[in-house]
Amino acid sequence: MPSDHHERDFPSFAALRAEALACTRCPLAACRTQVVFGAGDEHADLMFVGEGPGADEDRTGEPFVGRAGKLLTSLIEDIGLTRSDVYIANVVKCRPPGNRDPHPIEIDSCRPYLEAQIGFIQPKVLVTLGNFATKLLLDTKVGITKLRGQSHPFRDGAVVIPVLHPSAVLRNGGAALAQARADFVAIRRALANVS
Numbered sequence: 465m466p467s468d469h470h471e472r473d474f475p476s477f478a479a480l481r482a483e484a485l486a487c488t489r490c491p492l493a494a495c496r497t498q499v500v501f502g503a504g505d506e507h508a509d510l511m512f513v514g515e516g517p518g519a520d521e522d523r524t525g526e527p528f529v530g531r532a533g534k535l536l537t538s539l540i541e542d543i544g545l546t547r548s549d550v551y552i553a554n555v556v557k558c559r560p561p562g563n564r565d566p567h568p569i570e571i572d573s574c575r576p577y578l579e580a581q582i583g584f585i586q587p588k589v590l591v592t593l594g595n596f597a598t599k600l601l602l603d604t605k606v607g608i609t610k611l612r613g614q615s616h617p618f619r620d621g622a623v624v625i626p627v628l629h630p631s632a633v634l635r636n637g638g639a640a641l642a643q644a645r646a647d648f649v650a651i652r653r654a655l656a657n658v659s
């Protein structure tokens with residue numbers, strides 16, 4: 465995994481947050497209502513990384529609070545945790561207009577914030593939700609359907625577990641939901657192994 469130690473670019477997690485909240489590094493800054501930095505326990509063993517804020521997140525400033533967020537919350541609760549036990553962030557921290565896919569320049573501009581969040585939090589299990597987070601953090605072109613539900617080595621002994629994005633689960637229904645539940649069982653097992 466390249467680009468280690470971005471947390472050294474920021475004196476503290478609070479400073480990182482403050483800089484991200486005022487960011488104008490990419491064109492998404494011009495169309496956002498607000499930056500969705502991330503939420504949860506800054507010392508969590510388990511961190512989730514989604515794609516980018518949607519309309520509900522852009523309005524509230526919180527990640528995963530819309531329909532996909534409700535599904536994510538229930539999958540987290542199904543493995544005996546709450547949202548406040550984990551940390552939730554996104555690849556891009558500002559909403560792409562009309563929920564389009566984030567562009568490479570937007571992902572590259574925002575990457576130092578995500579890398580620094582990971583550097584400060586030092587999660588033991590990093591769950592990538594969908595293709596964008598998976599491809600970025602595993603530095604791969606392999607798609608989520610091949611990688612999901614398995615532990616992939618990350619830096620400092622941590623693992624990445626890719627899972628289906630909750631929006632894809634909502635779109636695809638029953639079989640996808642069963643796969644997502646199986647992926648969360650893998651998350652619970654990986655957590656039990658590290659703590």
Ligand code: URA
Pocket residue numbers: 514515516517518521526527528529530532533554631
């Ligand atoms: N989808 C994402 O990828 N992130 C959010 O925060 C909300 C929906």
